[in-house]
Amino acid sequence: MNIIGAFGASRHAIRDLQLFRDADTPAVAALLAACPVIRVAQDEPVEDGLRARLYIVLSGSLGVQPATASGSGEIQRILPGESVGEQSVLDDAANLDAITALEDCELLVVEPDLLWRLIDEADGVARNLLRLLSFRIRAANALLRRRQKLGEFYRQLSMNDGLTGLYNRAWLNDMLPAMVARSRQDGTPLSLVMIDLDHFKRFNDTYGHTAGDTALATAAAVIRNALRPSDFAVRYGGEELMAILPNTNRVLAEMVAGRLCGRLRETVVFDDMRVALPHLTASLGVASLARGQDERSLVEAADAALYRAKEAGRDRIST
Structure with a gap:
């Protein structure tokens, strides 16, 4: 993982980033211009869990395995324009999720202080962040319901004798x-x-x-x-x-x-x-x-x- 330049000098456009959609203003561009862009090789870990940061995928893709699902094999794929780490910044806590590059990728790194400034000074960023968090809550609830149904299915399965089909x-x-x-x-x-x-x-x-x-x-x-x-x-x-x-x-x-x-x-x-x-x-x-x-x-x-x-x-x- 190494810094390859600043966002303002890159070929990437602000309007392509979900968090800044409809917030592509000169003020936002100025705040993001000095943010570093890093390159991460395939299979290389991105987050060491010691800092709260926002990462926005510019190219390639990331795989995120939530700490609560460790060992479950469930990995969320983060595609270009999408971001990861918002919750850790809002909570002011270390990001414990396992983040790994699924392929060679470039990431925009936004430090917590700058993200809060963007939220305060750009209404569009705040709206997009609320919309993003709402979507993730819905997705997490849907996953929880699926797990509950699957758990109930296996619980019922464990209550039946395999040979006779009777209760055990x-x-x-x-x-x-x-x-x-x-x-x-x-x-x-x-x-x-x-x-x-x-x-x-x-x-x-x-x-x-x-x-x-x-x-x-x-x-x-x-x-x-x-x-x-x-x-x-x-x-x-x-x-x-x-x-x-x-x-x-x-x-x-x-x-x-x-x-x-x-x-x-x-x-x-x-x-x-x-x-x-x-x-x-x-x-x-x-x-x-x-x-x-x-x-x-x-x-x-x-x-x-x-x-x-x-x-x-x-x-x-x-x-």
Whole structure:
């Protein structure tokens, strides 16, 4: 980076610079005439972060990576006529953004005192600066909204099991306490159905893990499709699944569990085998929220009921 002359002796016109558009007056020209013009080679850093300065691109382009987005890979491209560093001058603070030449370029350097003088003495400069800052605020807000939407998308993605598409334990840990609290507050019932595919290890050992994954995904789809839109299907872990039934008492929950048990028993996993869930059925345990129970004890109650269904011979429901 080296000084190649003063702006007044350069070939560049004031009217081509966004900050001075409609402010191309003899007074502004006189103030800018002695400002240095520097040449920066491609990939060379421009700002050392120790001084507040305004840089206006005369030729080439700059890349600016905001300090708040460090490491994110998001770089703003500054083209001829555009400027960078206004905020640092207005804040009277060091510019912490990483500024690098994306190609060989020439820059007009305006010191803070001179910029303030231009703002005070040229109405057009003040208007252009306000317009520029307003545009950047809008752009920053739009970027923030996009990041929020993307963050919500990935958050939702992290709440689903990749194999079955059902909600996962992370989702359950977030949502079940809220459902229990809502049930208590509204005085409405809440039931769980814990579902375990019988002898699933044997199925995996016989048909292989790829076939086991297909069977598990099929069983999950059966459960999801058999529930109401207001119900929730969760992969609790391994071959253990769960149905959460808001506004559902124990009697209705037992009916839902019976329907799930029957549908799983009848579902064909592999069309070419012509058998219903080969060597796979399900044991189901039902529990409803009782007075004084929290989400953990509710899950434990459903799990205990599931264990009783297994002890009774599997392929059945228990409460």
